[in-house]
Amino acid sequence: MNRITVFLGALIIFFFTSCDVKKNKDVKPETFLKIYDHSDITSEYSPYDIQQTADEGFLILGGRKVAESPFKGVYVMKTDKDGNFVSEQNVSSDYVNPVNQLIKVGNQIFFFCMDRLSLEAKLMKVDDAGITIEVAGLGLLYPLYASLNGDNNSLTLLSYNRDDKQTVVSRISTNGAILNQKSFDIGFGDFDAEQAIIEHLSGQGKHLPFFCGQLNGNMYYFNAFYRYTLSLVFFDMLSTDKNPRVGLVQGYQDERVISSLVFKGNGFAISRFAYGENFFIPNVTLNYAPNAVSSSSDIPGNKMFELQPDANVVLKNCALNNGNALVYGSDTKSGQIALYFYDVNSGMLLGNKYLGSMNPYKLAGYTVANDKSLVVAGTTWIAGRFPRICIFKVSKEELEEAM
Amino acid sequence: MKRILVYHIFTVFILFLLVSFSANAQGNRRRTPTSRRNAEFLEKQWWIGVRGGLSYSKVKPGDRYSVFSSTEGQISSLDKKYNGFKGAGACAGLEVTFTYKTISLSFQPNYRRQRFSYSNRYEWKDTSDVVTFDLNYKQDHQLDYIELPLLIKYDILKNAIKPYVQAGFYYGILSTANKKVEISGTDKASGGTNFTQPDILVGAKDLFIKSSIGFMAGAGVSYDVGNIKVLLDVNYRLGANNITNRKNRYTNNTLSGAGDALDDLKLRNISINLGCLLPMRYVNANNFRSR
Numbered sequence: 001m002n003r004i005t006v007f008l009g010a011l012i013i014f015f016f017t018s019c020d021v022k023k024n025k026d027v028k029p030e031t032f033l034k035i036y037d038h039s040d041i042t043s044e045y046s047p048y049d050i051q052q053t054a055d056e057g058f059l060i061l062g063g064r065k066v067a068e069s070p071f072k073g074v075y076v077m078k079t080d081k082d083g084n085f086v087s088e089q090n091v092s093s094d095y096v097n098p099v100n101q102l103i104k105v106g107n108q109i110f111f112f113c114m115d116r117l118s119l120e121a122k123l124m125k126v127d128d129a130g131i132t133i134e135v136a137g138l139g140l141l142y143p144l145y146a147s148l149n150g151d152n153n154s155l156t157l158l159s160y161n162r163d164d165k166q167t168v169v170s171r172i173s174t175n176g177a178i179l180n181q182k183s184f185d186i187g188f189g190d191f192d193a194e195q196a197i198i199e200h201l202s203g204q205g206k207h208l209p210f211f212c213g214q215l216n217g218n219m220y221y222f223n224a225f226y227r228y229t230l231s232l233v234f235f236d237m238l239s240t241d242k243n244p245r246v247g248l249v250q251g252y253q254d255e256r257v258i259s260s261l262v263f264k265g266n267g268f269a270i271s272r273f274a275y276g277e278n279f280f281i282p283n284v285t286l287n288y289a290p291n292a293v294s295s296s297s298d299i300p301g302n303k304m305f306e307l308q309p310d311a312n313v314v315l316k317n318c319a320l321n322n323g324n325a326l327v328y329g330s331d332t333k334s335g336q337i338a339l340y341f342y343d344v345n346s347g348m349l350l351g352n353k354y355l356g357s358m359n360p361y362k363l364a365g366y367t368v369a370n371d372k373s374l375v376v377a378g379t380t381w382i383a384g385r386f387p388r389i390c391i392f393k394v395s396k397e398e399l400e401e402a403m
Numbered sequence: 404m405k406r407i408l409v410y411h412i413f414t415v416f417i418l419f420l421l422v423s424f425s426a427n428a429q430g431n432r433r434r435t436p437t438s439r440r441n442a443e444f445l446e447k448q449w450w451i452g453v454r455g456g457l458s459y460s461k462v463k464p465g466d467r468y469s470v471f472s473s474t475e476g477q478i479s480s481l482d483k484k485y486n487g488f489k490g491a492g493a494c495a496g497l498e499v500t501f502t503y504k505t506i507s508l509s510f511q512p513n514y515r516r517q518r519f520s521y522s523n524r525y526e527w528k529d530t531s532d533v534v535t536f537d538l539n540y541k542q543d544h545q546l547d548y549i550e551l552p553l554l555i556k557y558d559i560l561k562n563a564i565k566p567y568v569q570a571g572f573y574y575g576i577l578s579t580a581n582k583k584v585e586i587s588g589t590d591k592a593s594g595g596t597n598f599t600q601p602d603i604l605v606g607a608k609d610l611f612i613k614s615s616i617g618f619m620a621g622a623g624v625s626y627d628v629g630n631i632k633v634l635l636d637v638n639y640r641l642g643a644n645n646i647t648n649r650k651n652r653y654t655n656n657t658l659s660g661a662g663d664a665l666d667d668l669k670l671r672n673i674s675i676n677l678g679c680l681l682p683m684r685y686v687n688a689n690n691f692r693s694r
Contacts, residue, residue: 019614020612020613020614021612021614021616021644024612024644024645024647024648024649024650025644025645027649027650029649029650029652029653030650031650031651031652031653031654032652032653032664033470033653033659033660033664034470034471034472035470035471035472035662036471036472036473036474037471037472037473037474037525038473038474038475039473039475039526039527039528040527040528040529040530041527041528041529041534041535041536041592042529077474079472083472084472085472085473085474088474354656355656356656356660357656357657357659357660357661358603358657358660358661359660359661361660382525382527382538382662383536383538383588385536386527386536398654
């Protein structure tokens with residue numbers, strides 16, 4: 001009988017200390033998918049980018065349909081750290097065409113948009129609650145892309161000057177002052193670059209991979225129309241030449257184009273597309289010396305068969321749990337968001353992860369959260385038809401498994 | 404905190420019963436004269452047998468979760484509607500019981516299928532309320548557990564038909580889990596009518612943790628047919644832990660892509676069992692007594 005008592009006592013202790021029950025109670029959910037729904041069948045929002053706020057929640061910059069303009073209006077949504085909806089702001093329809101990037105400068109978050117009537121670029125600031133205010137009008141037309149500079153205190157803005165038919169790159173302070181600026185003719189030829197830009201901005205045509213940034217010191221780059229074609233251009237922002245000498249990686253119209261770029265210090269990671277085919281090139285040397293000219297279509301790379309033709313690619317050098325990795329985000333033909341992880345130095349593929357199922361999903365942007373998870377914003381079409389903003393949080397454990 | 408206190412009280416109660424049961428038996432052995440040993444011997448018995456039956460389950464939701472987050476503040480509209488004890492599952496297993504007079508200690512390992520279901524409904528419409536689209540998800544779950552229950556039984560009467568009550572606890576180990584999602588809807592937005600989509604069938608073991616623990620209580624009757632004890636009982640199981648794997652709530656691409664995320668869930672189960680037991684101890688072949 002004593003043996004029975006001991007056995008039963010042990011069973012009872014086992015019963016009450018079941019390991020996974022306790023673990024499950026203590027675990028903090030680090031992964032989620034949230035789809036932000038509205039019962040209005042006509043409601044339509046498109047996300048552009050996501051950033052984490054100081055309270056560990058998330059801000060999503062998006063576009064919304066406005067009756068007064070062919071361009072998207074500005075929409076800002078705030079969620080808590082678990083992705084639950086907190087608030088939204090339909091910014092006045094005087095502001096349209098929000099540029100894709102939410103840029104974090106210290107604890108402040110900025111983005112650019114455009115005045116609906118004058119088409120002037122505006123610098124906007126969003127607080128942690130998602131309240132948006134105008135910082136300054138910039139006197140520039142058609143903002144296309146913006147990025148944070150290496151000094152972590154100024155921004156580079158790519159814009160298009162319709163009056164002079166020029167691509168304009170400006171270095172801008174966070175209070176809206178233009179510190180430096182260079183302009184480049186888009187050129188004239190058979191291809192109507194301006195129409196492609198307008199259709200890109202209004203969402204009526206092909207999405208074009210405009211981007212810009214600071215390489216190092218005075219060297220800047222942009223990927224936009226230059227001499228008839230969408231090309232990658234390197235230049236000296238402080239050059240005193242009226243027409244600064246450029247290092248050029250030439251595309252062809254908007255058909256053979258570099259679609260994303262990260263400067264790694266000793267080389268580049270890029271992606272490109274050519275007539276619908278997509279290539280990832282995680283380790284490449286580009287000659288960006290003044291007057292150097294090369295062609296993007298000559299750069300060999302990994303052909304990504306599963307991606308949509310001329311796919312949108314978001315490429316970042318991300319500080320993840322196991323160190324830095326190049327993260328290529330894009331959209332698959334099967335309607336999933338695909339993330340590919342590459343070693344920064346060797347350019348070797350570490351792994352990949354596909355997000356979404358059942359309904360189609362499309363990537364907007366992603367950010368690395370404080371807990372080293374990857375938070376991905378995108379669009380999903382509920383029942384294949386109602387576009388809604390969604391975010392995936394991919395935990396650091398899932399990222400480690402994927403890599 | 405309250406739950407932990409209940410656990411401890413219950414544990415102490417079970418241990419107290421066991422210890423007093425054991426002490427009582429040993430004390431009697433020391434005092435008992437040889438002539439009474441056979442009589443006392445027959446008051447103790449080991450039983451072994453099989454039992455099986457039907458199992459009806461439901462779940463009690465705790466914290467609610469959804470893939471959808473309403474931008475209109477209508478959080479309750481996203482809540483799932485749970486069905487009651489609907490859909491039978493089977494259970495089968497062994498029983499090993501030690502009886503002393505009218506009290507028994509019974510170990511009843513079994514394989515148990517627990518089924519539960521819930522539904523979601525989502526609706527979209529325009530301002531006129533004429534253009535509408537709705538989606539209905541019916542989500543069926545089938546969880547198979549290897550269950551290890553330990554019970555104290557008490558025979559209320561000593562008749563040929565003996566009613567008894569029993570109570571105890573169980574520890575279940577998840578063996579398999581599957582989930583089926585049926586999708587249907589009404590599409591007036593496209594000028595259509597009702598539609599259905601192909602069912603989603605997925606393995607769902609990752610969505611649940613391995614362990615299921617809880618308390619159980621029930622009542623039944625036993626009847627001695629020759630050397631065999633036939634029994635019929637009904638038991639209610641009260642799951643004490645959240646069986647949803649909180650870490651994996653959103654990790655199934657197919658399910659979360661379809662808008663599904665499990666709530667925190669505790670199992671409830673009613674089972675009806677039929678069993679038969681054989682005695683394991685005899686004074687001698689001529690002096691067998693099963694009661």
